[in-house]
Amino acid sequence: MTKRQQWIVWVIWTAIFPTTLIFFVIRGLPILRDEWFGIIAFLCLLLIASLFPIRFRHTNIVPIHGIALAVFLQYGLFIEMIVMQLAVLTSLLSLKLPKRDLYRFPLNSLVFFVVSVVSASLYYIIGGTTGIITEGEFTSMILPIALYAFVYFFFNNWLIFFIRKYIIKIKNTKFFDEALKWEAITSILIIPIGISLMLLFQEVGIYAIFLVGIPLICLSLILKLYNESQTTGRLLRKISSFGYQINENLPVQKITDLFMKTVADLFPVDHAYVYEKKNGKLVAIQEVHSKQGEGESLDNKVALISQSVFSNRKSHIYTKSKQWENVFESYLPGMESIMVVPSIRENEVVAVITVTSKQKRAFEKSHLMLLEIMANYLVVAVQNARMYEQKKNESERCALTNLYNYRYFENALLQKYDTPSETDNFGIILLDLDHFKRINDSFGHHSGNEVLCQVAKVLQNTLDGSGTLARYGGEEFVILLEGDNVHFAKQMAELLRKELESNLFIVSNDLGSKERKSVRITASIGVAVKSEADESAMSVLRNADRAMYTGAKQQGRNKVAYY
Incomplete structure (x- = not known):
């Protein structure tokens, strides 16, 4: 009112x-x-x-x-x-x-x-x-x-x-x-x-x-x-439903979003915060405010109360401001009730959930019990999601360059374009480093790996998100271009070739003096785009491979060939 x-x-x-x-x-x-x-x-x-x-x-x-x-x-x-x-x-x-x-x-x-x-x-x-x-x-x-x-x-x-x-x-x-x-x-x-x-x-x-x-x-x-x-x-039924939802292979951000939405729905909150332990300190990773609490910045002040619960490992409810004003020497504008719950995993506090309300006696002991259940659901779900993301990343990424690997690229290609429609438009750039064996023979395989990582960075910076880049195997890299970017496939391939040719790549002479040296690298590149209405993804990939070997490698290397 x-x-x-x-x-x-x-x-x-x-x-x-x-x-x-x-x-x-x-x-x-x-x-x-x-x-x-x-x-x-x-x-x-x-x-x-x-x-x-x-x-x-x-x-x-x-x-x-x-x-x-x-x-x-x-x-x-x-x-x-x-x-x-x-x-x-x-x-x-x-x-x-x-x-x-x-x-x-x-x-x-x-x-x-x-x-x-x-x-x-x-x-x-x-x-x-x-x-x-x-x-x-x-x-x-x-x-x-x-x-x-x-x-x-x-x-x-x-x-x-x-x-x-x-x-x-x-x-x-x-x-x-x-x-x-x-x-x-x-x-x-x-x-x-x-x-x-x-x-x-x-x-x-x-x-x-x-x-x-x-x-x-x-x-x-x-x-x-x-x-x-x-x-x-x-x-409890709503919390049970929340527990099922957050265990459906959701990413961490969606889990915390769902947690905050459920908290706001179940309890009379004006502000809610999730703090996570990082390097021994509490860091706010998520916060939500009701319409009545919009525009109020309470993070630093709430952190003091959250830190105390993080230290003593015990949940706490404050039903009015007089109970906490003097203890924490801070004042939260208009706030009366505060409920703070630690999230414990393997006997260690890994997160703290704090909710506040402008109402006196807004939270009850039953609310504290329910929030503790939700906090335990949250920490387990977040850890499982991060573990899943880590394993998924390991299975999809090249451990050396952190680019997508061949398995991911091929699966993505087949899912999208194995049976393409007439309107689907895509192209593939296949790139192979010239005389890369000389790097390994002259400076050692570790130096060869260093060059591959540096090449990956050059390719990423040049593409700037305009295509899907993957390490195809050995010294080969592959790029998927989609939509309007296909029209610039040949120009993009030429730009990549020039960037690689003009860059100096730093290596260590592991087979000799251990000195840092600079080397130059060139690449042979094949380009192919979907040219027929029903042409499959693997057909376009094979055409790019033919263009690279017959049109670039066999024609003197350091070239771009278009199928």
Whole structure:
């Protein structure tokens, strides 16, 4: 909610509420004077029930509908409004809202005020009464009571939905969601108990608070625990799905991206960081920010807290800023809750995951357990991905030049162009170093290897990514050109020949004085492109090989021949 909207809420509340409350207090003064003990007992029961909210995702559902109904039926609208406003105030004070969220008090106060007035008005219009209800009157009161409970429940939730969607403009806000379902379940279970509480109160007085109130609170607690177990189960299923996804041979970057996306989906985070141990220090390798946290740079400050968990190897939750401000001598703007989890592999901390939120008490112990599970999934998946990449790289790359090897080149060529379409356009440059055996015979095979590495660098720099370069075998290199680059195949081959011819290659005289010497290298090059609609990849490769041997090697070397 913007500051302007918050000011409007405060102005409306100041204009309406104090005057109205004074009016209700005056109207209800006789009842307050005569029934103060019972009213205080109901108020205490309301406050105790508000201590057991059912938390669904980022929403708290407080099961007080039944008690509020009992207060209304027993004492009427005026007392119900006074009691509910005090309950709302006490409930919000217990949350210890930060300064920026103080607008929630007048907003909730106005919502309950409007809901109480509308529900009570409809109740009275269709003949409902409050106070002592006899057994004979109760049958005729069933319809008004049902209407009151229905309007109170749906109108309250509709107002909250309207404010969140159209005033605060929270995206993806739905009226019929899981939170509404849970509140409906609690209402269906608790409202009959509230009616029973009112009827029993009329018979036995204050003892009804204990006879019905305690079971009511126990039911609220059971519903709260059941919902928490359901929520934990739902989160575990999502984490299990995450575990399957990250083990599908994904690269490291996609694994960390998926991890961050899952963390942002499961927990109420504004900032999340993954730190990895590199050379004994923590380095941030991934971070994500919610829309509310965009533009805030917290990396250096969060690193201090992450470093402490990296050192002591223990997960930690901070539920408010006062718990960590003095310890780390740093201030994270607007942050309240922090959760930090080490990722341990073979008894060594290899990474740290840190998430922050602007809400107080945003994270629970169950969240810590779930994040620890995810952290272990992450470190195993990342290590497996890196091992896979290493093995894949070793199988595809020439160990000497780090170019693609013949196996990779041939597989790539066949996958793309074994049965080419008419529109496929590709060409191949095959290059063989001239008289390379003389380098090995004169300076040793180690020097020959040095020259091959230097040749690979020259070819890479000259191509500049315009083709796929591989070591074909021995002193032969092959290049695949695709698309528009095919039109420049001959020019590219000539450029490569000139670059090799003009370069000086440094070698060590391993067979003699060990001195560093410079040598020149030339190359014979064959070029072939796809010339027929159905010409296969291997056919083009063989044509390039023929061009190289018959058109370049046999014609004096250091030439480019085109098939």
